[in-house]
Amino acid sequence: MNIIQRNFFRLIRSGAFNTTEHIEPMSVYKWERLMQLTIMHQVVPYVYEGLQRCKNQFFLKQTDYQWREWLKLKQDAERMINDDEGDEFLRADHLTNPLLNRQLQNILDDEHSDTISRKLLLLILRIVRHILNEGMPVSQLVELGRFLQNEGEHVDKDVFRKWISKLKLSQMCQLEGEFLVLLFGFKKDDVFFLEDKQNKHIEEIAQELIDFTNTRSQDWYFSQDSDSIFVHNSNTTAMFSHVKRSARYFRYYPSESLTNFFASFVHSLSHIEE
Template structure:
């Protein structure tokens, strides 16, 4: 890693896990690069927490202009999170009264386990309804209460509620491999119906979230899907680390290992664990789901993690012009996906291929009939 990356991770660890590794001196240009990377990965407020804790260190010496911009950015995140938390709490309270049984996923519930919940950046709010009758009633309720209803994606219903984007999910999490996805849905359905529910409090409202063991599995699957499609996200890695530190003692790792094995997730889960070790200074003892040794391929992932290329599958969709020819919107992005999938194939072969072809099929849907 170069000096910008080293300082980025030192400050992220300092802001989240209390690490005090010394900062190396950098120019104003490099500090601006560090700021840009932290914003792109959604961890700018957490990194600034690290700066604030170490504000008197000699080498924390960027300009007042950058400091003001950073502080304004952090303030905007705080104001958004205050409003989002209040709005989602009121939404959940109404849905609880209607007995829809909303289960809140990632986002705001993850923020609640951070020392400063307002600094965990979130975007939309995902809600899952475990029973179909309640899900249908919740959809009708949303269409009456919400604005800008979006049903363009068959697995979700999106709408704006008091300025916050809400997403009713048909699935807590999905895999593109049909056989593995059936197993994942069986795990989710069984766990939601048979085990004790878990809750967090949002502005005093009791809010259901996935049980800890299931929640950790969902995090591992979600991070795997993101790595396969876009490269790794620092926010997801920070979430995973924070969850292990704050909630890990409530996880049944024997059950988790069985699930990981049934989903053929072992090597990818180990890769995620090694990222925690390399980037956030975790120890292997803290990550019970690591069952594969680190090899040189982890170094390639470390190089890849900081490359925000904007190469999501939407960037290489196909379209048809006025003539009969079909063109690709971004051939460079498509080639990146092909190379990226090839590098990751060994970590999750059963999902890597279907994930790529699923993205390819979705890109073809842009072609007009």
């Protein structure tokens, strides 16, 4: 990771998980880039809290204007929290594979199952949806980490493991757990579903997801000009990148990855005017 991304994750760790972090010196321009990264990944409140915790460090230099901008961004983010419904396609309470989705709905409809365990399952699935379609789900990973810290001990672990086995989610859970360790400093014992095996390519995967997010994955959607009957793709390179990514993550969730790609393709057609 470059210095901007390293400081970005340090500030998130400090703000969201109360860790002690040491910020590397950056130019005003790089701090502006970090601000853009923060907005893009929708983690303004966490980064702002991290800035407050680290503001007395010698290398954390912000101009008065930048501090005012950070405060404004934080206030705006707090106001928008309840207004942002997100993309309906990324809902965590459904899967694109019909068989897996039936299993999921049976789990969610079971009124006797543990509410906290179901909430954890939905957090896991929300991240899966973003990994397959949007890139690195930083804000969702932060939510997962905070949930495990605050509610992890109340999860029915045996039942949860049965669920992820039914939904073929074991490898995706492992990937998400390794992201928590790599990006947010979690220990293996903090993530009960994390197994001993370690993916030697985890840093490469994380960087790829971050870079893909930064290209704005929506660019591969199809659209139609208002004065034309022809349909076109807004970014052909982004589309082929999406195809390659779908192939790459096939190994982590083969039963969902293929159907997800075709479902996202159909979803992209909704951007075309009737």
